[in-house]
Amino acid sequence: MMRDISELEHVANEKLKEIYGSLDNVELPVNINKIVDHFELNTYVFDDPQWSHISGAWDREKNAIYINNNDSPRRQAFTLAHEIAHYCLHQDQKYDVLQRKNFPYTEETDDKEKEADAFAAALLMPRELVKNQWDMVPTVSAIASQFGVSSSTASYRLKSMGLIT
Numbered sequence: 001m002m003r004d005i006s007e008l009e010h011v012a013n014e015k016l017k018e019i020y021g022s023l024d025n026v027e028l029p030v031n032i033n034k035i036v037d038h039f040e041l042n043t044y045v046f047d048d049p050q051w052s053h054i055s056g057a058w059d060r061e062k063n064a065i066y067i068n069n070n071d072s073p074r075r076q077a078f079t080l081a082h083e084i085a086h087y088c089l090h091q092d093q094k095y096d097v098l099q100r101k102n103f104p105y106t107e108e109t110d111d112k113e114k115e116a117d118a119f120a121a122a123l124l125m126p127r128e129l130v131k132n133q134w135d136m137v138p139t140v141s142a143i144a145s146q147f148g149v150s151s152s153t154a155s156y157r158l159k160s161m162g163l164i165t
């Protein structure tokens with residue numbers, strides 16, 4: 001069974017606090033590379049037509065995340081956050097391959113993938129910070145640009161927070 005969103009948000013917030021001291025110190029958009037560095041993960045980009053359907057991958061043993069260089073910077077940030085989610089949440093998992101089409105993961109797929117997407121969205125879009133921004137400008141596009149995510153990621157997060165339907 002998938003872990004509750006509030007539990008995933010709690011873990012994501014704890015990681016942000018480890019890095020920033022307090023959520024009040026988090027500048028937007030969340031600097032995903034700073035989080036990658038905190039966990040001493042190595043990142044490699046790939047640019048190969050053979051792997052154009054893959055957004056990224058992660059290998060625990062090699063401590064490495066692989067990112068598709070043809071994806072937009074916003075998509076790359078989400079992919080990094082998704083792989084960091086597996087690193088933080090799924091101690092028994094050894095690797096992950098993220099297909100580009102699979103976002104957000106739907107009901108029939110693995111709970112771990114849904115958890116990784118929910119955690120990734122919470123890491124890039126902490127609830128309190130989203131609420132503050134939403135109070136000022138309640139549009140998907142404003143949230144997307146403020147948090148440096150795609151509009152589909154922003155919609156997904158706003159839906160999970162019950163701010164849009």
Ligand SMILES: [Zn+2]
Nearest residue numbers: 096098113116
């Ligand atoms: Zn995954």
